[in-house]
Amino acid sequence: MxxxxxxxxxxxxxxxxxxxxxxxxxxxxxxxxxxxxxxxxxxxxxxxxxxxxxxxxxxxxxxxxxxxxxxxxxxxxxxxxxMNPDLKSLTTQPWTAAALCLMLLAILLGGTLSSTWQTAPDTTLSPTWTPKCGFQVAEAIPSVQALGFRLLDPFTLPFEMVSVLILVSLIGALVVARRNPALPEAPEGREEKAP
Amino acid sequence: MSAIGLNHFLALGAVLFCLGTYGVLTRRNAIAVLLSLELMFNAVNLNLVAFARFMPNLDGVVLAVFVIAVAAAEATVGVALVLSIYRNFRHIDLDQVDTMKG
Amino acid sequence: MEPIFEQFVRDLTGGFQVPFWAPMLVSLGLVLAFIALNAMFMIWLERKICGRIQRRMGPMLTGPKAWARFSMWTGGWFQTPCDSVKLLLKEDIIPAQVDRFGFMLAPVLVFMAALAVYVPLPISSTSYAQSAPIVVAVADLDIGLLYVVAITTLTILAILTAGWASNNKYSLLGGMRAGVQILSYEIPMLFALMGPMVLAGSLSLGDLVLVQHAGLFGVPLLGWFLVPSFLGAVVYLICAVAETNRPPFDMPEAEQELVAGFSTEYTAMRFAMFYLAEFSNTFVVCMIFTAVFLGGWTLPGFIPPSSLNLGFFTLPYFDLLAGMAIFFAKAYAVVLLLMWIRWTFPRLRPDHLMTFGWKFLLPLSFVNLLVCIVLAAIQQIYFGGNPG
CATH class of the missing domain: 1.20.120.1200 (NADH-ubiquinone/plastoquinone oxidoreductase chain 6, subunit NuoJ)
Incomplete structure (x- = not known):
């Protein structure tokens, strides 16, 4: 079903x-x-x-x-x-943006709702989680094990690439956020002001 | 209330995506833009998982795991950039970050 | 939980079928009552242990005088109920300059996290009037261990919110320190728990306990994951102390520097929520340690009968009661260990804390994961699959 x-x-x-x-x-x-x-x-x-x-x-x-x-x-x-919780976060052009977003929403909704999607019954799902201790859950729940096999069998390369990506972003974030002693910093006290 | 089908989840995803877009377009604060970006990521993930459940095919869930990992990387670099901007300008108002001197 | 409760009611009333929401409500009530009563007892115990370690007696004056004359461990029983009543009756103050929304949200969030984390914790199992043994938990989730770690992160959010909304420099500093600390120690904690996950091949806490009971390499005594993943157990315990903001990792509320950290501005019931959640979380950590590393409700080679014949009366659910007794005895042993640690070690410095977590505990948990993977592979190849 x-x-x-x-x-x-x-x-x-x-x-x-x-x-x-x-x-x-x-x-x-x-x-x-x-x-x-x-x-x-x-x-x-x-x-x-x-x-x-x-x-x-x-x-x-x-x-x-x-x-x-x-x-x-x-x-x-x-x-x-x-220490100033009343500092407001400013917004620009709310009405133009709202109109644009409503148009986008109309396009997305029209696109998704007018097309027919292939839905299928649950029988094709991977092996279900069979608990060892008698606690019963609904059938056809994709188990963590099935997900793990899926992640390591057809998706090995993306899996490894994601780890490389995270490492790169880690190092990149450190380099970007590190204080550079050679550059002068902007003086304190120039806080965000409402125009 | 009628039965909930795939279309309900897709419509919710579309609404979430458009709200995220609205935030990205209107907010001037860099972190607020990052927050809105996360909304858009979530909209995409919601669609992926809904497809995975109704198709049914586990690949959507796997893809969503990848999206979460990439979003983590994106947020890390984004926050680092914001802190760097803040250090140089003492504000993170995106409209006023317009010099190329660094 | 549901099948046991349904069966229990059916036996008691002669066939009454409970509605589907009844087990949930009953679980909620049981967990709430347990949190409150257990926290009261733990606070009393903590003060007594502290007194014993510092060569004094702790609270002695409230409660029956005759008991207090007997020994220091029987005095002062009514101290925490009295304290609780005092906290409940105090005036609830919301300072004028706070962010009201965040200020009121934070205690609710922290208590929600403390409550929700009880869901997958298995305290016993029973086969009384059931076709197969059933794990006694609110719900033994497929992803139990991951769920527990995920819910813990809600505490960071609550503490950050409390610190920010209080609009007080001490609160903010305390909140930031707590956030950084819990976030940093979450990572070695997850990696330390990954060892047992690999050994058991499951994330469900009930499965973890059953696998431990079955033993490693066919030897029941090796089964407790304390043995094969000893480093993981040590790392987990240290991280758990840090996660619950207990001394020696209590920089977020270091009295000498930060007044009371994130809870400085809180009074009465709202403060009590933070306090209650802290003790509840401490006990939850001990329960997780028991379930993951100490074999949960089982003892090696001991399977209690489902009902005990006392001659004049047959005690039903004997395996459930025996399992609970074993489980709570183990959990309280871990609680005593944590209290011993708390009153023995001095507080760390924040930068030392970070160095310790990232440069020492994290590599150690990686080593532990490696050891566990090797052991699991040996088990898989030579002894045929996971022991469960």
């Missing part, structure tokens, strides 16, 4: 995703935008859970909410005038 998720859970999570994402782009305090981003990430992790991609949901929380979002929050704290 075609997979059929719980509608109540879907609509709750969808509302959370949309609301938090709106807060990310419109929140006046940047820190609140960061918190809203974490909310979005959690809701998306919930949607992954709804789609039974449990491993991905955990990775989403661990890597996205736990590392990337926290790092962005750190950056907000390091770059803002921290």
């Amino acid at each position: 075609i997979y059929d998720p719980n509608p109540v859970a879907f609509w709750l999570l969808a509302a959370m995703v949309a609301g938090c994402a709106l807060a990310v782009v419109r929140a006046r305090k940047l820190f609140h935008a960061g918190l809203a981003l974490v909310g979005t990430l959690f809701a998306v992790a919930g949607l992954y859970g709804l789609l039974q991609a449990w491993f991905l949901a955990a990775v989403q929380v661990l890597v996205y909410a736990g590392a990337i979002a926290i790092m962005l929050l750190f950056a907000i704290m390091l770059t803002h005038n921290m």
